[in-house]
Amino acid sequence: MLLSFVIPAFQASETIRATLRSVFSPIQSSSTSFEIEALVVDDGSRDHDVLAGIVQQFPNARLFRHPVNRGMCASRNTGIHESQGDVVVVLDADDELVLEWPTVLGEILEEWPHHLNVCFSACRTPDGRSTVSDPNFSGMITFEDLLNEYHSGEYLPMFRGAYVRKRKYVDLGLRKSCGILSYLCFAQDAPIWATPKVMRIYKEREGGSVTSNWTTAEKARETVQCYQVLFDRFGDSYKKLAPRTYRTKLLRYAVYLRLAGEKGAWPAWLKSAHWTCMLETLGVFSVLLVGQESAAWIVKHAKRKGLIRQYG
Numbered sequence: 001m002l003l004s005f006v007i008p009a010f011q012a013s014e015t016i017r018a019t020l021r022s023v024f025s026p027i028q029s030s031s032t033s034f035e036i037e038a039l040v041v042d043d044g045s046r047d048h049d050v051l052a053g054i055v056q057q058f059p060n061a062r063l064f065r066h067p068v069n070r071g072m073c074a075s076r077n078t079g080i081h082e083s084q085g086d087v088v089v090v091l092d093a094d095d096e097l098v099l100e101w102p103t104v105l106g107e108i109l110e111e112w113p114h115h116l117n118v119c120f121s122a123c124r125t126p127d128g129r130s131t132v133s134d135p136n137f138s139g140m141i142t143f144e145d146l147l148n149e150y151h152s153g154e155y156l157p158m159f160r161g162a163y164v165r166k167r168k169y170v171d172l173g174l175r176k177s178c179g180i181l182s183y184l185c186f187a188q189d190a191p192i193w194a195t196p197k198v199m200r201i202y203k204e205r206e207g208g209s210v211t212s213n214w215t216t217a218e219k220a221r222e223t224v225q226c227y228q229v230l231f232d233r234f235g236d237s238y239k240k241l242a243p244r245t246y247r248t249k250l251l252r253y254a255v256y257l258r259l260a261g262e263k264g265a266w267p268a269w270l271k272s273a274h275w276t277c278m279l280e281t282l283g284v285f286s287v288l289l290v291g292q293e294s295a296a297w298i299v300k301h302a303k304r305k306g307l308i309r310q311y312g
Contacts, residue, residue: 001033001034001035001085001086001087001109002034002035002036002037002084002085002086002087003034003035003036003037003085003086003087003088003089003105004037004038004039004079004083004084004085004087004088004089004161005023005036005037005038005039005089005091006039006041006076006079006080006083006088006089006090006091007019007020007038007039007040007041007079007091007092007093008041008043008072008075008076008079008092008093009040009041009042009043009045009051009075009093010042010043010044010045010069010075010093010175011045011046011047012045012047012051012093012094013045013047013050013051013054015093015094016040016051016054016055016093017054017057018096019091019092019093019094019095019096020038020040020054020055020058020061022096022097022098022099022101022201023036023038023091023097024036024038024058024060024061026097026099026100026101026102027102032102032103032105032106034102034105036060037060037061037062037083037084037085038058038060038061038062039061039062039064039079039082039083040055040061040062040063040064040079040093041063041064041065041066041075041076041078041079042063042064042065042066043066043069043070043071043072043074043075044065044066044067044068044069044070048065051063062082064078064079064082066078069175070173071171071172071173071174071175071176071177072174072175072176072177073169073170073171073172073174073177073178073182074171074173076090076168076169076177077168077169077171080159080164080165080168080169081165081168083161083165084161085161086160086161087109087158087159087160087161088158088159088160088161088164088165089156089157089158089159089199090156090157090158090159091156091200094203095200095201095202095203096200096201096203097199097200097201098198098199098200098201101199104121104197104198104199105199107197108121108158108195108197108199111138111193111195112193112195113193115190116140116190116191116192116193117159117160117163117164117167117186117189117190118157118158118159118160118163118164118183118186118187118190118192118193119157119158119159119192119193119194119195120141120155120156120157120158120192120193120194120195121155121156121158121195121197121198121199121200122135122153122155122156122194122195122196122197122198123153123154123155123156123198123199123200123201123202124198124200124201124202125201125202125203126201126203130153131153131154131155131202132151132152132153132154132155132196133151133152133153134151134153135196136196137151137194137196138194138195138196139193139194140191140192140193140194141187141191141192141193141194142187142191143184143187143188143191143237144241144242145187145191146180146183146184146187146192147184147234147237147238147241147242147245148241148242148244148245149242149245151194154202155194156199156200157183163189167185167186167189169182170182170185172225172226172229174222174225174226175219175222176219176222176223176226178222178223178225178226178229178230180226180230181226181229181230181233181234184233184234215259216259217259217260217261220256220257220259220260221260221262223256223260224253224256224257224260224262227249227252227253227256230249231249231250231253243276244274244276244277246272247272247273247274247276247277247280248272248277248280249272250268250269250271250272251268251269251272251273251277251280251281251284252284253268253272254266254268254269254272254284254288255284255287255288258287258288265288266288269281269284269285269288273285
């Protein structure tokens with residue numbers, strides 16, 4: 001079986017060696033019969049020459065380049081398009097796989113139903129914390145489950161190769177992925193299989209990572225755009241199948257409007273305020289009362305303290 005690891009890379013020359021080593025080194029001592037290719041997509045980085053030199057050190061790794069920065073989903077789609085694997089794994093350029101990943105993947109492939117196109121593998125942080133809300137959950141995540149944010153969290157996504165090469169990610173032209181749009185589309189085709197088996201070490205974001213500095217005005221504006229498209233495409237589904245989640249997403253949307261310095265935060269709050277999500281309603285009310293910088297400080301520290309969801 002051929003496995004394709006798709007790895008978007010932006011300013012990732014300091015981390016990509018460890019990522020690629022985690023992909024290739026364990027397979028040398030494994031008894032599994034996997035063949036591997038790694039497709040690294042440089043998304044308009046300034047450190048391209050250094051990145052290219054590192055990738056060349058791994059014989060089964062190929063490097064593709066976007067002349068200008070096109071964003072996470074565009075990079076994933078480039079790698080997916082160039083992939084040939086029976087299974088495609090999407091990995092970040094600052095994450096690593098666990099040492100025993102070939103054995104873990106073999107177990108996942110045995111349990112992953114053949115008629116399902118997408119598999120989510122749970123992740124953990126370097127200090128061993130799970131990044132999913134239900135660390136022991138194994139089973140199907142349906143379209144309605146995703147809408148209601150059941151079994152949420154940070155997963156390693158894997159795909160049947162033939163499926164994802166046709167379907168690909170929804171690309172909004174943003175640097176961040178806005179992954180919920182894509183996964184809702186995938187789940188409309190068939191439920192997503194989720195496994196508690198861990199393949200990926202999800203490192204806390206630092207530096208230039210796409211998920212770092214998420215409260216800045218620039219990144220908040222991208223999140224605002226993501227929410228706007230999400231409501232446009234799936235708003236009716238949320239209202240019908242996940243009304244409470246729809247209200248809490250509107251509340252988050254109001255916060256990001258504030259962080260982005262854009263108009264509309266209070267109308268979004270008024271539209272979503274409801275007794276079924278009273279704590280969230282009051283919390284967002286407090287955030288909207290303060291200025292943009294104070295709001296950023298509040299939500300950043302609330303996330304660190306676990307008062308708001310950390311992953312997914």
